[in-house]
Amino acid sequence: MSEVVTYTREDRVGVICVNYPPVNALGHGVRSGLVAALEQGLADAGAGVLLLVCEGRTFMAGADIREFGKPMLEPTLPEVIHRFENSTKPVVAAIHGTALGGGLETALGCHYRVAVASARVGLPEVKLGLLPGAGGTQRLPRLTGAAKALEMITRGDPIGAEEALALGIVDAVEPDGDIRQVGLAFARRVLAEGRPVRRVRDLTDKLEADRGSEVFQQFRDALKIRARGLFSPFKCVDAVEAAFTLPFDEGMKRERALFLDCMASPQRAGLVHAFFAERQVAKVKGLAKETPVREVRRVGVVGAGTMGGGIAMNFANAGMPVVLLDASQDALDRGLAVIRRNYEHSARKGKLSPAQIEERMARIQPSLDYDDLRDVDLVIEAVFEDLAVKQAIFARLDAVCKPGAILASNTSTLDIDAIASATRRPEDVVGMHFFSPANVMKLLENVRGRRTSDEVKATVMAVARRIGKVGVMVGNGYGFVGNRMLHVRGAEALALVNEGASPQQVDRVLTDLGFPMGPFAMADLAGLDVGYRIREERRKAGVVVPDSWMDTLVARGRLGQKTQAGVYRYEDGSRTPLPDPDVATLIEDFRRAQGIATRTIDDQEILERCLYVMINEAARILEEGIADRPLDIDVIWIHGYGFPAYRGGPLFWADQVGLDTILAAVRGYHERLGGESWRPAPLLERLVREGRCFGDLT
Structure with missing residues (x-):
C-alpha cells in the first residue's frame, strides 16, 4: 500500500484517502x-460503497508539476480513472x-460527487497550452451539455460548488466542514x-440535446478573436465535439491524439514556462522567507484620476477600506463617477450585483484632507509624473502618516530614492x-529603493497577492x-515610422507576433500626454x-482614445483605431522638415528592431541587477504589456x-544606426560566447 494513499473502513464505507501535501497532486x-486502494476496497466484503477523500486543504488539484516533461509512468491517469469508473x-x-x-x-470517473460550499472545480489545462487528457473533454459535456463544457475547457477558469451543482457536475453541496x-x-x-453504480460515460441525454448543434462552430468563430494566435483552445473544441460525434471509447482516443498534438506544440513550452515563472516571482531573491509582514487593513490613495481610481478599486474589491484623496471636489467627483x-x-456583464456595487463604493471614502490619512497602513501616491510634485506629496505624507505606515x-519611471x-x-x-487600467491589469511592479526595508518589501509582495495581482520585485532606475x-522599443518604433514605415504597419507586425495591440x-490607449510628460521630465533632467x-x-x-484622436482616430463609442490622413500628412511634414529620405521597410526589419532592441536592453537590466532573473522580466512583459504568454x-x-542570431542582428544595427541602445550588452555577448542562454541564469 502506498504511503500517500491509504485504505480503511468505517462501518460499511471503504475509505480511500489521499495525503500528498501540499495539494495532493496526481504523481x-x-x-x-x-x-492499490481501489483493489483493496473491492476485495473488502464488508464495504458496500467506497469513498474517495483527500487530507489537507484540498482535493486533488491536478498533475504533479515535478513530473512535467518526463515520461509518464504506469499507471497513467486515464487508466486509474477507467478502473474507478468500472468499479462494481x-x-x-x-x-x-x-x-x-x-x-x-x-x-x-467516480459515480457520485459531493462538495462543500467553498469548493471549486475546473479544467485549466488550456492555460498550459494543453487540453484535458484523461477524459475531461468526453465526460464533462455528458453532464453539462456542449456550451458550458466548451466555456469551462477553453477558458480554463474554475467555478464554485453551487454552479457545479446547478450544472450537474456534483450531486450535492454541503456546508463547509470536515470533508x-x-x-x-x-x-x-x-x-x-441502494443507489446503483452510475457511470458518467453512459449518460447520453445532454449529448442528444446538443448533437448537430451549431455551438461548436460558434465557439470556433469566437475563439478567432478571443484566443487569436493560440493553438490549444481550438483543439479543445475538436475534442469536446468528439464526445458528440463518436462512441465514448473512440472519443477518448480522439482526445488522446489531440492532447499529443498540444504536447508537441511549441506554445506548450512557452505557456508552461510562463506558468512556473508566475509562481517563482513571488520568491524574492535575497528576501528571507521568515521576513515579517506588516498588517495592512486600511489604505490611502492620493490622486483620484484614472490610475488612482483604478488602484482604489483593487483594495475595495478585496474588502479593504480606502481613503481616496484629491486636491479638489470636482476631481473627486469625477473619479468616483468613473x-x-x-x-x-x-x-451589466453579470459579474456584480447592485448590492455588491454599493458595498464596494461604500468602502471608498473620498477626502480633500490629508489628515484623513493618519491611520492608514499603506498609502499609494498616484499623481502625474512630475518629480517635484511627488516629492511635495511625500513630504506631506511623512508629516501626517503614522509610524510604520508604508509610503x-x-x-x-521616476527615481524612488529621489522621492x-x-x-x-x-x-x-x-x-x-x-498598470493601466489598474483595476484590470494583473501586474504590480514593486520597486525597492536603496533603503527600503526587507519588511516593507515582503509586505508589498503580500499585498499584491491579497488584491489578486502578480507582484514582481525590481530595482530602482x-x-x-x-x-x-x-521606451527603447517605442523609440525604435518611432524611428521606423520616421524612416518610411506607417504606424499601422509597425502595429500590425507586433500584433502578428501575438501582442494584443502595437506600440x-x-x-493612444494610455494617453499620448502620459508619454509626453515622461519625455518632458527627461528633458528637465x-x-x-x-x-x-x-x-x-x-x-x-x-x-489618444480619450479625445477620440491620437496617432489614430476613433469613432463615437468605439476603441477601434482607424488610420487618419491628417496624421499621415503630419508625419510627411515632419520627415521633410528633418530632411529624412524615406524608404520601404519590410516586416522582418520592424520585428527585429522592435524586439531585439528590447532583448539587448533586458540583458543590461539583468547585469545591473534591476531585475534579479530572466523570468522576472518575462512575467512583467506577459502581465503588464501583453507579450503573448504562449511565447513564454x-x-x-x-x-x-537563438541568442547568436539576435546578437548578430544587434551588431549589424549598431554599425548601421549607431546609438547606445544598439550597443551590444556585455551579458548578451558573454552568453553567446559561452554557448549559454537566458534560461541558464537563475
Whole structure:
C-alpha cells in the first residue's frame, strides 16, 4: 500500500484517502496508490460503497508539476480513472478546496460527487497550452451539455460548488466542514438508498440535446478573436465535439491524439514556462522567507484620476477600506463617477450585483484632507509624473502618516530614492507601479529603493497577492524593468515610422507576433500626454530627447482614445483605431522638415528592431541587477504589456530564436544606426560566447 494513499473502513464505507501535501497532486505514487486502494476496497466484503477523500486543504488539484516533461509512468491517469469508473461498488468523491485538471477528471470517473460550499472545480489545462487528457473533454459535456463544457475547457477558469451543482457536475453541496464526515454521510445515503453504480460515460441525454448543434462552430468563430494566435483552445473544441460525434471509447482516443498534438506544440513550452515563472516571482531573491509582514487593513490613495481610481478599486474589491484623496471636489467627483461606471459595466456583464456595487463604493471614502490619512497602513501616491510634485506629496505624507505606515509611489519611471529623500523614513518608501487600467491589469511592479526595508518589501509582495495581482520585485532606475524596455522599443518604433514605415504597419507586425495591440495603438490607449510628460521630465533632467511628431499631436490636443484622436482616430463609442490622413500628412511634414529620405521597410526589419532592441536592453537590466532573473522580466512583459504568454515572455522567446542570431542582428544595427541602445550588452555577448542562454541564469 502506498504511503500517500491509504485504505480503511468505517462501518460499511471503504475509505480511500489521499495525503500528498501540499495539494495532493496526481504523481506516480498517488496514481499507484489509488489503484492499490481501489483493489483493496473491492476485495473488502464488508464495504458496500467506497469513498474517495483527500487530507489537507484540498482535493486533488491536478498533475504533479515535478513530473512535467518526463515520461509518464504506469499507471497513467486515464487508466486509474477507467478502473474507478468500472468499479462494481459505487464510488463517491468528496471534494473540498479545489478539484482541478486531473483532480476533476478523477472525480468525474467516480459515480457520485459531493462538495462543500467553498469548493471549486475546473479544467485549466488550456492555460498550459494543453487540453484535458484523461477524459475531461468526453465526460464533462455528458453532464453539462456542449456550451458550458466548451466555456469551462477553453477558458480554463474554475467555478464554485453551487454552479457545479446547478450544472450537474456534483450531486450535492454541503456546508463547509470536515470533508471526511461530509463524504461519509453522503456515502451512507448512497448505500441506504441502494443507489446503483452510475457511470458518467453512459449518460447520453445532454449529448442528444446538443448533437448537430451549431455551438461548436460558434465557439470556433469566437475563439478567432478571443484566443487569436493560440493553438490549444481550438483543439479543445475538436475534442469536446468528439464526445458528440463518436462512441465514448473512440472519443477518448480522439482526445488522446489531440492532447499529443498540444504536447508537441511549441506554445506548450512557452505557456508552461510562463506558468512556473508566475509562481517563482513571488520568491524574492535575497528576501528571507521568515521576513515579517506588516498588517495592512486600511489604505490611502492620493490622486483620484484614472490610475488612482483604478488602484482604489483593487483594495475595495478585496474588502479593504480606502481613503481616496484629491486636491479638489470636482476631481473627486469625477473619479468616483468613473469608479461607479466601471462597477456598473461589470454588473451589466453579470459579474456584480447592485448590492455588491454599493458595498464596494461604500468602502471608498473620498477626502480633500490629508489628515484623513493618519491611520492608514499603506498609502499609494498616484499623481502625474512630475518629480517635484511627488516629492511635495511625500513630504506631506511623512508629516501626517503614522509610524510604520508604508509610503508607496505609483510612478512608472521616476527615481524612488529621489522621492524617498523628501521623507525622514526612506526605509518605509517603496514603488508600487500598477498598470493601466489598474483595476484590470494583473501586474504590480514593486520597486525597492536603496533603503527600503526587507519588511516593507515582503509586505508589498503580500499585498499584491491579497488584491489578486502578480507582484514582481525590481530595482530602482529609470523606467525600472517594463518601461525601460518599452521606451527603447517605442523609440525604435518611432524611428521606423520616421524612416518610411506607417504606424499601422509597425502595429500590425507586433500584433502578428501575438501582442494584443502595437506600440502606437497602446500609446493612444494610455494617453499620448502620459508619454509626453515622461519625455518632458527627461528633458528637465538633461537627457537629450529629440522632438517628434508625437509631441506635435499632443500640442494639437490629440491625446489618444480619450479625445477620440491620437496617432489614430476613433469613432463615437468605439476603441477601434482607424488610420487618419491628417496624421499621415503630419508625419510627411515632419520627415521633410528633418530632411529624412524615406524608404520601404519590410516586416522582418520592424520585428527585429522592435524586439531585439528590447532583448539587448533586458540583458543590461539583468547585469545591473534591476531585475534579479530572466523570468522576472518575462512575467512583467506577459502581465503588464501583453507579450503573448504562449511565447513564454521576451527572454524565453529570445532563447528560442537563438541568442547568436539576435546578437548578430544587434551588431549589424549598431554599425548601421549607431546609438547606445544598439550597443551590444556585455551579458548578451558573454552568453553567446559561452554557448549559454537566458534560461541558464537563475
